[in-house]
Amino acid sequence: MRIGPYTLRNRLIVAPMAGVTDRPFRMLCKRLGAGHAVSEMITANAMLYGTDKTRRRANFEGELAPVSVQIAGSDPAQLAEAARHNVAAGAQIIDINMGCPAKKVCNVLAGSALLQDEDRVARILEAVVAAVDVPVTLKTRLGFKNGEENILRVARIAEQAGIAALALHGRTREDMYNGSARYELIGEVKRLLKIPVIANGDIDSPEKARAVLAATGADAIMIGRAAQGRPWIFREIDHFLSTGEHLPPPRVDEIRAILVEHLEDHYRFHGEYSGCRIARKHIAWYTSGLKGSNEFRQAMYRLDSTATQLAAVEQYFAGLAAESERLCYEPSARLAA
Known part of the structure; x- marks a missing residue:
């Protein structure tokens, strides 16, 4: 799959998740099989560029290209300036958030709330595409309310505005994350557009990934919550799509090694308190x-330093290794973002 000039190494993309897809998590998922990752959303409000949170979210140092940065807001000019700002900081792809269902985002007419105003959607997309010389992508939902799904019109607006790829979550904002993702409309969008379409929602296993690709005809799939604590899901799906066979589940010693690697990078990135x-x-x-x-976990939650937290993790896994325990997941309980 291609996004503008960039050829992704496979069809598996890490979904942007606020408070989750920071640089350490994105880099780990890419190492474990993801072909692409999108940052957690960065506000378009220039007054917040100097905050520690925004500076960390805009830190792409050492990340495998292409670096994709998601911006969120409701004002076309402000979003255009945010796109320019992040490209200057190293972003190679700009992604626009029109899918977040969170109340605090929708209350300021951003995220999926934008789907209620198709004229504003068009003005935002046109402004951002015109502002930068890098590909601009869009992540959105089927619509704002059930029974008023307008994704076919929004998708056509996006393609006409010059959007390079569209990621579509198979729910409305009203659905939040309840019920099951609906893939039939994603398939209709794919048949309507010439640009790449990425299917998102409830993809939590290799079999589900294959089924969603077949049902929608999508060019790629995007995985969110199913990768939380399970970043190796990308290599599992990639292997299954390539061979039709399952990789063995990771052993306890590998889980420990991945988690420790993640924590050490995470602590360096966020610092002592936040880390x-x-x-x-x-x-x-x-x-x-x-x-x-x-x-x-109950004991770990009470620890207030990175050193004691890491030591507790090591001690816990040492006990598991002594018993040669294997990981046992229930994928059906892990719904993707």
Whole structure:
């Protein structure tokens, strides 16, 4: 699959997730089989460019190309300036967020709330595409409300505006993450457009990935929550799509090695205070389904330094290794973003 001048190494993309897809997570997923990754959303509000959170989100140092940065906002001129700012900082692809269902985002008429105003959608897309000389992509949903799905019109607007690829989550904003993703409309969008279409929603296993690609005809798939604590899902899916065979699940010692690598990079990136606190959710995801993980997590949540947190992780996995335990997942319980 190609996005502008960039040929991705496979059809598997890490979905942008606020508070999750920071640089350490994106780099790890790429190493473990993802062909592409999109950053967590960065505000288009220039007044917030200097905050620690925004500076970290705009840090792409050492990341495997192409670097894709998602911007969020509601004002066309402001989003155009945000695109220019992030390209100057190293972004090679700009992605526009019109899919986030969070109340705090929709309340400022950003994210999926934009789907209620197709004229504004057109003005935003045209302004951002005109502002930069890099590919601009769009991530969105089927519509704002059930029964009022307008994705076919929005998709046509996007292609006419010069959008290079469209990622589509198979739910409306009203759905949030409830129910099941609907793939039939993604398939209709794919048949309508000439640009690449990326299917997103509920893809949590190699079999589901193959089924969604077949059902939609999409050029690629995007995986979100199913990769939380399971970044090796990308190599599992890539291998299955290529061979029709399953890779063996990772052993406990490999899970420990991946988690420790992730934590060490995470701590360097976020620093002591934020690094310890943000890491808690990652550790919880990685250890979900492992023996004694609930008791471990309850104790781990009370630790307030990166050193004690990492030592607790090492101790926990040492106990598992002594018993030669294997990871046991229940993929049906892990719904993709």
